[in-house]
Amino acid sequence: MDIFMQSLLLTVITFIASVYVFQKRRRRRRSVPTKALPPGSLGWPLVGETYQFLFIKTQHFIQERVKKYSSEIFHTNILGEPTVVLYGPAANKFLSTNETKLVKIWYMKTQRSFFNIPDQTQAAKPKPRQEAASAAPVTILGILKPEGIARYMGNRIGSTMHQHFMTHWEGKTEVKVYPLVKAFTLTLVCQFFLGIDEPKLASEFENLYFGLYSVPVNFPGSAYRRALKASAAIRKEIQFLIKEKIDALSKGQLVDDLLAHVAGAEQGGKYVPRFEISNIIMGLMNSSHMPIAVTLAFMIKHIGQRPDIYQKIVSEHADVTKSKGSGTALGWDSIQKLKYTWAVAQETMRLYPTAPGVFREVLTEITYEGFTIPKGWKIFWSLVGTNKDPNYFPEPESFDPSRFEGNILPAPYTWIPFGAGPRSCPGKDYTRFVVLNFIHILINKFKWEVKLPDEKVSGVLVPTPAEGVSIRLFHH
Incomplete structure (x- = not known):
């Protein structure tokens, strides 16, 4: 119903605005030498090819046009913006090495709305305090490095995982994996980023994540409206927690978690205001919750379907357990030894990517592959x-x-799940740490069998298991 309403609304908007946008496009074309543009089509007035982009799998959307135009670069219109789509290892290298020089990050309207990011075309000049506090996001992101994860998670992740398995897996003969790993990853991000043990706002985080790639119309029942309400609720909760941390610190209480660290620094005037901090934290939680849950669900599905993969993982983890002992979380030394398990995770992310791509804005006219x-x-x-x-x-x-084992690795820039260049995803280490620790405990406790091997994959831009990955459990 949601997709139908969004499609209907797109059609109505197209009809109303077509004349205006057609005239605007004609003026734009007069100023741009179309013969130098990459091949392609701007599609329908106003909406362009937004519908195809949002409701057709990204790979299909691209491959159809690559085949049609015999080119790995083409132009289109997405979200009301004339857009060039770049694809392939050469493009990946070109963009990653020219960040800030030829292109800059550009946020979709959904991102700007949910995370209160100023419109890039109307952004005001930074205030003096913002300039002085510009290191805040860098410092927060630094906590996602191995040493930061070790400090704020440490062995706590082990107890959290064991509690999760004791509550939701032990004594069961059958479980649905996807709902369980969603609950687990939310618990973990709430502990890591907010310093709270009980997970909160589960439906809000899910609505926020899937609302990012939605039609940005505030229409009753739309994914965009649900995500807009979700972001407001999450932001309010984070701001409340920041206030709690500041109050506790002002009373001399010992509070050692990530949010307390941020709050304490803000107290000293070193960081941007808590409203902006809450947006940064919300963004990090958004990218660290659902993507890892999706990866774990599909990874567990494929391990359960392939005895050869299962046995290799069992053997690898047995060697790690001998060296570190059982019942404790994996440290970074152990993580480095689980090369095959990480190869399985990488292959999972290749088949089920959780981020279709990113937008950039052209800073100065670019000549690429003979096109302008x-x-x-x-x-x-x-x-x-x-x-x-x-x-x-x-x-x-x-x-x-x-494909990801030993010296047999993908060619450079052919597989970049975390992006590349100076703006690559800061959560790679966090993802690796969580995924490998979870599989380590799971593989030591259970063997499993997938009930629906041919289960359909739902979702367009973000894949999800349609039936939740039901498995039969066999305790060791």
């Missing part, structure tokens, strides 16, 4: 365009972790 990309145009940098391209991954639909 005008200043001010947007670029959609497809992070997943190569994931299922047989030119880079033979038999791309098959699950084959050996």
